[in-house]
Amino acid sequence: MQFSQLTQCIDGEGAAAWDLHEVAVQAAAGGEDVIVLSVGDPDFSTPENITAAAIAALQQGDTHYQLVTGRPEVRQLIAERFQTPNTGALDADNVMLFAGAQNALFAASLCLLNAGDQVLALDPMYVTYEATIRASGAELVAVPQSADSGFRFDARAARAAITPNTKAILITNPNNPTGVMMSESEIDDLCALALDHDLWVISDEVYGELVFEGQHISIAQRPQMFERTVTLNSLSKTYAMTGWRVGWAIAPGALIAHFSNLGLCMLYGLPGFTQAAAHAALDQSAAASAAIRTAFKQRRDLVFNALSGNPLTPILKPQAGMFIMMDVRALGMDGLEFANALYAATGVAVLDAGAFGKTAYGWVRISYTADDSLLTEACARINGFIAQRQEHVA
Ligand SMILES: Cc1ncc(COP(=O)(O)O)c(C=O)c1O
Numbered sequence: 378m379q380f381s382q383l384t385q386c387i388d389g390e391g392a393a394a395w396d397l398h399e400v401a402v403q404a405a406a407g408g409e410d411v412i413v414l415s416v417g418d419p420d421f422s423t424p425e426n427i428t429a430a431a432i433a434a435l436q437q438g439d440t441h442y443q444l445v446t447g448r449p450e451v452r453q454l455i456a457e458r459f460q461t462p463n464t465g466a467l468d469a470d471n472v473m474l475f476a477g478a479q480n481a482l483f484a485a486s487l488c489l490l491n492a493g494d495q496v497l498a499l500d501p502m503y504v505t506y507e508a509t510i511r512a513s514g515a516e517l518v519a520v521p522q523s524a525d526s527g528f529r530f531d532a533r534a535a536r537a538a539i540t541p542n543t544k545a546i547l548i549t550n551p552n553n554p555t556g557v558m559m560s561e562s563e564i565d566d567l568c569a570l571a572l573d574h575d576l577w578v579i580s581d582e583v584y585g586e587l588v589f590e591g592q593h594i595s596i597a598q599r600p601q602m603f604e605r606t607v608t609l610n611s612l613s614k615t616y617a618m619t620g621w622r623v624g625w626a627i628a629p630g631a632l633i634a635h636f637s638n639l640g641l642c643m644l645y646g647l648p649g650f651t652q653a654a655a656h657a658a659l660d661q662s663a664a665a666s667a668a669i670r671t672a673f674k675q676r677r678d679l680v681f682n683a684l685s686g687n688p689l690t691p692i693l694k695p696q697a698g699m700f701i702m703m704d705v706r707a708l709g710m711d712g713l714e715f716a717n718a719l720y721a722a723t724g725v726a727v728l729d730a731g732a733f734g735k736t737a738y739g740w741v742r743i744s745y746t747a748d749d750s751l752l753t754e755a756c757a758r759i760n761g762f763i764a765q766r767q768e769h770v771a
Contacts, residue, residue, distance in 0.1 A: 459598075546578050
């Protein structure tokens with residue numbers, strides 16, 4: 378039997394990196410002495426008031442079809458929080474709820490891109506991007522952000538990558554895997570690029586509220602940018618709600634109308650009880666999300682302090698998010714070899730950052746999605762492993 382060409386476009390890459398993660402998760406479930414630091418799923422429970430809102434909604438019979446775009450009161454909340462003088466007044470018609478930012482990105486790909494279009498994406502980038510862009514027949518063009526620059530946006534490289542087929546630029550701000558947040562001048566350069574070449578900007582901001590230092594800038598809030606920007610976000614990371622699958626896109630009304638048509642034939646709205654939870658999250662859970670952010674910052678500091686001592690394996694201090702990057706090239710291994718050998722020797726699972734793009738080849742991504750004592754133990758094992766390898770290299 379034959380399958381569609383689409384199936385080839387969405388065929389996964391970087392699979393080897395995830396193989397190790399899956400082995401580690403199974404081993405942990407079987408009670409083995411492993412520490413899984415290879416995933417981007419906050420280990421905290423969803424704040425109780427949010428879960429309670431969903432349970433109450435279920436008990437009250439909130440189990441029926443919903444508006445395809447999502448409940449107006451949730452979308453209105455999102456719109457009002459996002460609006461600034463530069464965006465102009467926003468309302469529910471500028472927001473559509475999706476089953477996570479991933480789902481919203483897929484919709485943006487289908488509603489903005491045609492076969493043959495090119496989308497610039499900043500490398501390293503989240504692993505699903507390529508397949509999601511290719512699903513519409515478009516091509517993803519990776520724009521390197523070099524490790525030597527600290528994985529920072531390179532406006533010159535982006536400009537050089539533009540062709541007559543370039544339709545959009547896809548950014549992750551703050552970035553996964555690097556934890557880098559775009560500075561004001563980088564955002565300005567990106568705006569100039571988009572305006573000069575009439576590009577859409579797709580801005581994935583799922584880590585935008587897990588920022589430890591500095592000010593996160595949403596590019597859609599810069600002058601003249603709202604009309605050409607789709608901002609993606611979700612409850613997943615901010616409120617430890619990855620499994621709830623609640624995210625959204627904020628965009629000009631005309632695009633939301635297309636999203637609505639797509640939603641009608643693709644998803645048919647989110648469950649009412651998860652929307653009740655979303656309302657509780659967005660309206661009544663600022664303290665809980667602040668506590669999650671504070672905990673991640675403390676963990677970031679713990680892991681950074683524990684792993685930053687060795688000049689042979691430099692690490693990058695993330696400004697946001699839940700990952701720290703380590704350069705293992707001087708140990709004579711690439712990221713995948715390091716991750717596999719580390720796991721075999723110590724039971725600590727980290728991820729080959731090369732799965733996120735060529736610029737991160739030779740780096741590993743370490744998640745701080747475990748409690749302090751596990752993180753302390755994991756860092757001791759990582760340091761011990763590096764010390765052994767160092768003898769080997771010397
Ligand atoms: C950069 C980035 N974008 C999107 C997602 C998917 O998020 P969601 O759970 O909202 O679909 C993730 C999840 O890890 C991510 O890291």
